[in-house]
Amino acid sequence: MPNSTHHTSLDQLNAVNSHDFVTIYSPKTTADVATLINILQYNRDYFIEQIALRGVLLFRGFSPSNPTEFHDIITQGLGLEPWNAFNTQNMPAMVGSWMRKYTENLLGAGDYRRYLEKNTVQLGPVESSVQGPHTEGGIRSERSRYIALCCFEPAPHLAETGMVDLHQVYKELPETTRQKYHKAWNRFYYITGRKVHVLDKMLLAKSPFTVITRKDGFAHLALPPCPMVCSVPETGDLCLQPWAFAKNTNDTAHASAVANFTGRGEILKDSTADGMNLTWELCDDKGQSIAWSASEQREMFDRIFERAFLMAWQKGDIALVDNIRIGHWRMNGEQGNRKLVQIQANAFNADLYQAQIPPNLPLQREASF
Numbered sequence: 360m361p362n363s364t365h366h367t368s369l370d371q372l373n374a375v376n377s378h379d380f381v382t383i384y385s386p387k388t389t390a391d392v393a394t395l396i397n398i399l400q401y402n403r404d405y406f407i408e409q410i411a412l413r414g415v416l417l418f419r420g421f422s423p424s425n426p427t428e429f430h431d432i433i434t435q436g437l438g439l440e441p442w443n444a445f446n447t448q449n450m451p452a453m454v455g456s457w458m459r460k461y462t463e464n465l466l467g468a469g470d471y472r473r474y475l476e477k478n479t480v481q482l483g484p485v486e487s488s489v490q491g492p493h494t495e496g497g498i499r500s501e502r503s504r505y506i507a508l509c510c511f512e513p514a515p516h517l518a519e520t521g522m523v524d525l526h527q528v529y530k531e532l533p534e535t536t537r538q539k540y541h542k543a544w545n546r547f548y549y550i551t552g553r554k555v556h557v558l559d560k561m562l563l564a565k566s567p568f569t570v571i572t573r574k575d576g577f578a579h580l581a582l583p584p585c586p587m588v589c590s591v592p593e594t595g596d597l598c599l600q601p602w603a604f605a606k607n608t609n610d611t612a613h614a615s616a617v618a619n620f621t622g623r624g625e626i627l628k629d630s631t632a633d634g635m636n637l638t639w640e641l642c643d644d645k646g647q648s649i650a651w652s653a654s655e656q657r658e659m660f661d662r663i664f665e666r667a668f669l670m671a672w673q674k675g676d677i678a679l680v681d682n683i684r685i686g687h688w689r690m691n692g693e694q695g696n697r698k699l700v701q702i703q704a705n706a707f708n709a710d711l712y713q714a715q716i717p718p719n720l721p722l723q724r725e726a727s728f
């Protein structure tokens with residue numbers, strides 16, 4: 360534990376390992392945002408090390424009163440740099456929201472999240488469905504290393520965030536499946552929800568999509584492959600990297616959710632995945648498709664959902680999540696006034712940590728609070 364003065368000492372926090380990969384930090388006495396920022400500032404290295412070792416750090420009892428205070432905790436406290444997979448050009452909030460709406464219109468659906476500030480996003484509404492498990496921005500190799508979430512208002516009923524240790528999931532797959540995924544790349548392509556126009560082509564020219572216009576005027580929007588398995592930089596732990604918003608995996612993900620999450624009302628199919636014509640397939644390093652059966656997909660979703668930790672948010676909670684090691688998804692429930700705000704932070708390139716690339720291992724596992 361680092362040495363520090365009274366006002367910035369880690370001794371001011373209670374720390375409880377409440378789950379295999381979750382540590383909850385709560386104040387012993389002073390429970391305000393300024394105190395938390397001070398503690399984080401003076402112990403940054405410690406917390407960044409802990410996030411790699413634990414997976415999820417939850418700060419409970421500090422209750423930021425608005426998104427700006429939440430942003431300050433993440434940037435001034437932890438020193439993280441916001442990096443939004445959907446706003447890499449760093450556009451103002453209004454332009455970011457417009458681009459997102461435009462993309463949703465072109466692709467036929469979306470999850471209706473909205474920008475509150477340049478890099479601060481209010482997550483979409485709760486539905487009677489369970490989202491497919493994913494790492495944030497996991498449709499592309501360029502994604503954020505961390506996600507920070509702040510609960511300004513919890514849902515009246517359920518609507519937890521499902522979380523899973525993707526290293527644990529990978530370890531528990533059969534050897535033959537591990538061998539297969541170890542070398543595999545995720546490849547995603549959309550088919551647009553309407554015909555593409557000249558303006559679309561101009562806007563898409565600046566996007567990561569390769570656009571293939573069909574004779575009927577609709578287009579295929581293909582993304583470069585990204586690793587199916589990649590390692591956590593500090594530990595070398597290999598983690599599955601799902602992004603289950605595709606139409607072709609939605610039936611299997613839904614069936615697995617219904618089988619695994621019982622006693623919480625009817626679970627419908629995820630409407631975002633159902634509304635977009637997105638395909639998720641596997642390919643090798645030469646771009647050749649790899650067969651991927653519905654039963655293999657089911658096995659993956661079952662392993663993920665069986666291992667789920669459901670984060671029941673309390674007002675004022677701030678969670679820092681390792682976006683490579685921990686997969687997440689929104690559970691079904693009641694929206695009410697639920698307000699969950701997200702900041703994606705620190706650019707990460709999954710290509711550099713693909714499973715077959717030897718990792719660096721600077722961290723020891725025996726660190727403790």
Ligand SMILES: [Fe+2]
Binds near residue numbers: 688
């Ligand atoms: Fe997400």
